[in-house]
Amino acid sequence: MLRYLYADEISDYPLLQDTMFRDRKTQFVDRLGWDLTIDRRGWEQDAYDQMNPLYAIWQLPDGSHGGSMRVLPTTGPCMINDHFCDVTGGAITSPLIWESTRFCLSPRSLEKAGRVSAAIMLAGCEIGLGFHLGHAVGVFDARIARIYRRLGWSPEILGSQGQGRKRVSVGLWEFSPQVRDRLCSAAGITAVQSRDWFAAAFHHESCGQPSSIPGQVSAQLP
Amino acid sequence: MQNQIETFLERVEHCKSLVELNAVVAGLRDIFQVNHVVYHSVNSTGEPYALATYDQQWAEYYESEALYRVDPVVLGAFQRFHPYNWKSLDWEKKTARQFFQEAQDGGVGNQGVSVPVRGPNGEFALFSISHTCSDEAWARFLSAHMPNFLLIGHYIHASIRALEFPETVGSYVVLSPRETDALRLLGAGLNRGRAAEQLKISEHTLRVYIESARSKLNASNTTHAVAKALAQGLINI
Numbered sequence A: 001m002l003r004y005l006y007a008d009e010i011s012d013y014p015l016l017q018d019t020m021f022r023d024r025k026t027q028f029v030d031r032l033g034w035d036l037t038i039d040r041r042g043w044e045q046d047a048y049d050q051m052n053p054l055y056a057i058w059q060l061p062d063g064s065h066g067g068s069m070r071v072l073p074t075t076g077p078c079m080i081n082d083h084f085c086d087v088t089g090g091a092i093t094s095p096l097i098w099e100s101t102r103f104c105l106s107p108r109s110l111e112k113a114g115r116v117s118a119a120i121m122l123a124g125c126e127i128g129l130g131f132h133l134g135h136a137v138g139v140f141d142a143r144i145a146r147i148y149r150r151l152g153w154s155p156e157i158l159g160s161q162g163q164g165r166k167r168v169s170v171g172l173w174e175f176s177p178q179v180r181d182r183l184c185s186a187a188g189i190t191a192v193q194s195r196d197w198f199a200a201a202f203h204h205e206s207c208g209q210p211s212s213i214p215g216q217v218s219a220q221l222p
Numbered sequence B: 001m002q003n004q005i006e007t008f009l010e011r012v013e014h015c016k017s018l019v020e021l022n023a024v025v026a027g028l029r030d031i032f033q034v035n036h037v038v039y040h041s042v043n044s045t046g047e048p049y050a051l052a053t054y055d056q057q058w059a060e061y062y063e064s065e066a067l068y069r070v071d072p073v074v075l076g077a078f079q080r081f082h083p084y085n086w087k088s089l090d091w092e093k094k095t096a097r098q099f100f101q102e103a104q105d106g107g108v109g110n111q112g113v114s115v116p117v118r119g120p121n122g123e124f125a126l127f128s129i130s131h132t133c134s135d136e137a138w139a140r141f142l143s144a145h146m147p148n149f150l151l152i153g154h155y156i157h158a159s160i161r162a163l164e165f166p167e168t169v170g171s172y173v174v175l176s177p178r179e180t181d182a183l184r185l186l187g188a189g190l191n192r193g194r195a196a197e198q199l200k201i202s203e204h205t206l207r208v209y210i211e212s213a214r215s216k217l218n219a220s221n222t223t224h225a226v227a228k229a230l231a232q233g234l235i236n237i
Helices: A014-031 A047-051 A079-083 A107-130 A142-150 A177-187 A191-202 B002-014 B018-026 B028-032 B056-064 B094-105 B135-164 B166-172 B177-187 B192-199 B203-217 B222-231
Strands: A002-006 A054-059 A065-073 A097-105 A135-141 A156-161 A168-174 B036-042 B048-052 B111-118 B124-131
Touching (some): A002 A191, A014 A054, A014 A065, A047 A065, A079 A097, A079 A135, A097 A107, A097 B203, A107 A142, A107 A177, A107 A191, A135 A142, A156 B203, A168 B203, A177 A191, B002 B028, B002 B135, B018 B028, B018 B036, B018 B048, B018 B135, B028 B036, B028 B135, B036 B135, B124 B135, B135 B166, B177 B192, B177 B203, B177 B222, B192 B203, B203 B222
Antiparallel strands (some): A002 A054, A054 A065, A065 A097, A135 A168, A156 A168, B111 B124
């Protein structure tokens, strides 16, 4: 299932938390050779994980991490504006643009890489549409770019840097209901299911409790 | 409506004092025809700080009873950054239900929406609008205006920072070369298609550079952004 968890909520899911940060090490350090910090638990974490980011996570049936990405607003400190200005040509700052980073697939998802990637991107699209944003901006590597292309939601590339497997790009994705529908099909998730997962994370009322705000009031907005 | 919002954003940006800003922000009530608007954050000395149109009696009662300790709207809000309909919060607890009733009596309204703002130094603020209406009317209102609310919250925050820390905010406006190019070409009278063509980027990407520049300059529209960039010597035409 898709879970949407802020960093201060993820410790409620110890297995999910542990496997997510380990899988990030496997992908970014072991496979891509990025120079990142690993703590003694074997977790890859950086300064942005300390800023209470939002994680969109595909959780496997056994409760472990199947894939994820990390989301932060571009109006505050964020990776793209702190570290990739030479790639983008300068900070991108807007309340209508959020950044997505650390797009990661678990080795346990490799047989279903296409579907899981689609599910994570679907989560990104739900975030954008659900919170009325315009675009996502993100850092990605060449390998992931192929996945984006296959899923029909390629970013517009704002700039690239580096060579070979260390090559990274910054791209821009526009949110739209059409993209959501396409990603639902690619992920094998119904639109209703996807909406329910999003609502379960952000709408207390849809967790089964009756809405407690009393009183239908007759006043109408103009 | 969109014109009124642009005029509002321009006025927010030209405020010379918090008193003036307070009056301008209160004007949002007339633009959107809602009960109340509130912006709150923590000021430079660490004190909670608010601009609000609430009745004085309710505001004083809220403060004297330290109701922020039970108010679901602010509980946890400063750790989050997604906008939320107050309806989606947890009102199950007895203290929350009681608070809701008191807030109704205090004229807040039975509906509300909050937009968290995360600023350049990692600081937080919260912009909220409240009203009295049916769920259906409120849902329609939100879907029509949410992007505006995101922008308005951001602009009010930027204006307050500019008033509080004039020296840091002044140096904060740094346009990227692409943003500068985009504004320069538009300022020279090119339409978006031609400007994009000249920069060898898509119109879609151009829009994002303009939007980002507009946001940094706290400008209400593209023309305003070009004018401000010119005035501040960021571009030459």
